[in-house]
Every structure is written in C-alpha cells, then in structure tokens.
Amino acid sequence: MATNVPNQGQFLGDIATFLTGVRDSFGALENKRDYITAMGGVTFLTAAAPDGLGMTTADADALIATLDQHHDLDQHYTGVTAAPLLNYEQNGAAYWGGR
Numbered sequence: 001m002a003t004n005v006p007n008q009g010q011f012l013g014d015i016a017t018f019l020t021g022v023r024d025s026f027g028a029l030e031n032k033r034d035y036i037t038a039m040g041g042v043t044f045l046t047a048a049a050p051d052g053l054g055m056t057t058a059d060a061d062a063l064i065a066t067l068d069q070h071h072d073l074d075q076h077y078t079g080v081t082a083a084p085l086l087n088y089e090q091n092g093a094a095y096w097g098g099r
Helices: 008-039 042-046 057-077 086-095
Strands: none
Touching: 008 042, 042 057, 042 086, 057 086
C-alpha cells in the first residue's frame, strides 16, 4: 500500500509549473543574449556606466560564453539542433549569486 500519496491535481500542477518555468527561463536567457548582442556584445558589457555594465573583459567573455552555451542547450530543447556535451549546470553556476 502506498503511503503519502500526493493530491493528483497538485502533483501534476507542480510538474506543469516546473516545465513551464524551464520553457520561460530558456526564453528569458535567449532575450538577454539577443539584447547583449544588439547592444554591442563585449563592448557594451565592458563600457562604463551609463553606456554599459562596466564588467571586466574576462567576466564579459565568460558571460557571453555561458549565454552562448545555454543558447545551444535551448536549440536542443526546442528541437533545432543537438547540443554539444557540456556541463551546462556548472557553466552557469558562477551567475547563481549564492542561490
């Protein structure tokens, strides 16, 4: 006999929430990547405020590389192309901000 069986509606609703969160997060990352590109890429990221974010070149390069890698993962997620084998979780860890 099963114990602690969750409410079916709540359980499936939670799964739907997590899956739409993944979908929405990929879209948001793609939008940030596109914005950075449209603003000038590394030049925008390294320019001092108010013209840019004032990042170091190394940090800007790392951010762009991470967003590019997650773009590859998004392309795999949406069925466009297969993503290369990378540790996407670790590649994004520097931007978690302790979360």
